[in-house]
Amino acid sequence: MNRSLQYDQHDPYEAPVSMLAVDAQLSDRLSFIRRVYTHVFGALALMVGIEFLLFKTGLAFTLFQMIGQAWILAIFAFMAITWVAERMAFSQASTAVQYAGLGMFVAVQSVLAAPIIAIAAAKNPDLIGQAAFLTLAITGGLTLVVVLSNVDFSFLRNILFLGAIAALVISIAAAIWGFHLGIVFSGAIVVLMCGYILYETSLIMRHLPTTAHVAGALMIFGSISVLFRQILIILVRMNED
16 A cells, blocks of 8 residues: 555655656647556546456455465465555556556456455445545545645655555454454545545646656545545445345
8 A cells, every 4th residue: 555655765766856747848748747647547447347257257255265265375465466556556667568567457456355355246236336426526636725725735655655554454453363454444444545545646747757657547436446446345334234
């Protein structure tokens, strides 16, 4: 969940100030923002396609069983793959490498989402559409907050970093000692992802080079996918009551 902090900690583009979106000409800035969100929607469409294939072939249920049997190993495996994908998307390498990183990241997020989607589909398939609607509505609303308020939310960086570390530690502890992560934890992650969307949108609008549309799309897509999963978890648990 700390993918957006990579840019602040290590700028692989090493771009001069004149290349930053905030300093670019209006036409170049708008073109950059359009490219970022076009890629975000493309990533979302790819995720839908991957989920369709996973459920069509029955792999979603196989992955559900595998992840459930070795959750700790799955967490670290997904973290490693995600790290590689992020480095590829943020690299100075060819565009093909950046797109490969984004594609790998989408695939990982799709696999992570498959178990809760499978549970929701078994309980009440309508919950999936409700979670998707709420996710897009929240993302759109937060994006408008950044655009209309003209506030730079980059000050959230350290708070989000600490929140992400705390969430990771709690998740690993739950896997080791077997205690249940309840609806409060999912709610906290939703709040954390809302903060990430504000922060990452500010990065895109102000602090990313106009050549970093793939990296920008990866950041926003990552937060959207985590937000969707946690909202769906909350809806599933509420539906159990």
